[in-house]
Amino acid sequence: MPANNLKEIKDNYDKQYANITKKIIICAGTGCVSSGSMKVFEAFKTELAKRNLNVCLKISEGCREIYLSKSGCQGFCQQGPLLSIGDTFYTKVKDTDVVELIEKSVLKDEVVERLLYKNPADGKQYKTTAEIPFYKKQTRFLLQDCGRINPEDINEYISNGGYESARKAIAEMSDAEICNFMLDAGLKGRGGAGFPTGKKWDLTRQSKGHKKYVICNADEGDPGAFMDRSIMEGNPHSVVEGMIIAAKAIGADEGYIYVRMEYPLAVTRIKTAVREAREIGILGKGIFGTKYNFDINIMEGAGAFVCGEETALIASVEGARGMPRPKPPFPAVSGLFGKPTVINNVETLANIGKIMAVGAQEFRKMGTKNAPGTKTFALTGHVANTGLVEVPFGTTLREIVNEIAGGTTGEDGSPDQEAFKAVQIGGPSGGCLTKEHLDMPIEYDTLKAAGAMVGSGGLVVMNKTTCMPSIAKFFMGFTQNESCGKCVSCREGTKQMLSMLTDITEGKADDKTMHTLEDLANVVKVSSLCGLGKSAPQPVLSTLRYFRNEYNEHIQNKNCPAGACKALAKYTIDPAKCVGCTACKRACPVGAITGEVKKPHAVDKAKCIKCGACMKACKFNAISVGG
Amino acid sequence: MSVEKLSDVIAILNEYDNNPSKLIPILQKVQHKYNYLPEDAMTFVANSLGIPPAKVFGVATFFSHFSITPKGKHIIKICDGTACHVKKSEGIINAVQNKLGLNAQKHTTDDFNFTLECVSCLGACGIAPVVVIDEEVHPQMTPEKVTALIDEVAKKEAQNAGK
């Protein structure tokens, strides 16, 4: 089929689509697959076949009755496996539910109520995604098709308006026109730094040279972030389309997608997408029936966080150790194999086709003046609903945490608004936000002023059982491990900071430690070669800024208020609550607990090995740790 | 190097046209075949691509995915990314280490049945804490659940050995 005739593909698809009486969509994102969604899919296949119903798995191959489809990540991962039958949305579906679902929901339009989503906060049940607070409060511009369309069927993407922007860019627009359009739209890079995409493209366009490259940065290294993975799994063609438009804008004929190897499903889906696009002439020679050539190579990363940094990524595509180099020259001037190169993040690229479809003005209506559009966030940690969300820039943290995520959860996983302590945003390069930031609109500048950053969009909510110096130590351990070792400042600085943070959490620090730590953090920040070292002190500086008391408590009183630092744990039994049941005494492996039956017990601090067995054994909540 | 190994590595090199800039995918394929990077294979790759063996070794030790020592038959990946960490993945790591007699330095069991890898984020943070055993993702793990999973794998392994 000629790719210059997208309309024909769409018409054929629409004709088949009209034959469908029931549409069953099963989420096949990493989260739902791991909770067993493929078993549900297979059960549907078998049970529908048993009933001699006409089932199709790909609309473009002809459809008569029931469409059974897999989708990408729908974002509501914790409630998986997710399934929709028509408009009805089911959560936590098991393969054993399938017979009932077919008999009631597929054949009779009845609702299987026990599988509907129930809001843990108020126990209310919801039938469609449009009503569920988690979805209702989002603006799904970029993720609109993610979780709706079949990521392994290019025809479905095209029929939903896909590749029309790429066709227009290739066949009808000049390189300068595309760059100007992007400048008008004001899209900023979603990979961390927030550099205006139009400007980046225009600089690369003006660089001299016959050979240029487009690279898609799909290395998503921030631990706790999975937006890019979800986009690649749920709508891989949107990334390919963005790359085609970028290629035309700068005059490139070759592209690379650099994907983390930890994302096997994303790799498979993106490979399928590239193959499908090639088959119908959207990639390769003479794309869209024009004279323009563009093709995409896929490379799997080999596991190094620093390779997310653009010059390190380029080194690794060239077959070398992934070490960054000083900039300038910027990749726009001298990038891959020394040629002008545009390197963009997955989410940035996935935005492009959509923005061209709606127009710069429409796009600018979302978000703020400085940061138009939406941002996806990976919402994790101690919240009722973890998952992938998309909101316009300018949304407040309160709206995200309380309304979309359903609020903070306490230690036992049930909602507890009081338990909120902090939100970590931007991962190992970012910082913490506290209660006082809950009403701050989120965008690049406000976060920067607060000592954090948008980063890739990992948003980890932490409750009161989280110890902030320990979190700083956790991130420092990560960056120290991932530091490539090229510059002294980062290589040695992260090591020293880690050792000081370890001292603090183990009660070995003194008054000088905190000052040295703060000084060193500021030095590493300004003297490191690349973004990794420059931002490595950020988690330390931000926790020192907002949780200095907690550091002091560790240093001066050798106490961890969150009760998380094992070395500082002090187990005490509240005599008022202890009924003398002896459960703790029996649980203690070292005989550190004494007391008579039916009388309050006590812990001998000298003998205690801080294993926590007593606390687990106590049924009366009488034992506490730290304070 | 055995003739068989030699021809395997040559086939991989040919697939990438002996192109030195394809070093990383070449090593990935070699590792996929042998589950680690044997030293003789690395030297052979270096000589074939016309680059110093030190460079190949340098690349192989830079990236965490490459291993220059043999790995166990079953790979257990425990995520210690931020989302999993705040959901107490540390306890899961400890439980598995205790269970298999491993520690921060020792990653593979003596019988080469299991290798434990701690990784930073598997991209399944919504269902943290996450453990992956032989490519299968297990959501919302606890120390109890993960040791039960390992028992299951070990049981199958023993049955196979008995056959």
Ligand SMILES: Cc1cc2nc3c(=O)[nH]c(=O)nc-3n(C[C@H](O)[C@H](O)[C@H](O)COP(=O)(O)O)c2cc1C
């Ligand atoms: C240590 C480090 C890690 C990075 N990791 C990523 C990453 O995983 N994904 C990404 O898109 N950008 C990452 N970046 C940012 C890239 O260097 C680059 O700015 C980005 O890919 C540009 O794309 P954008 O303009 O579309 O945002 C990282 C930067 C640093 C310093």
Ligand code: FES
């Ligand atoms: S942090 Fe564990 S899967 Fe992301």
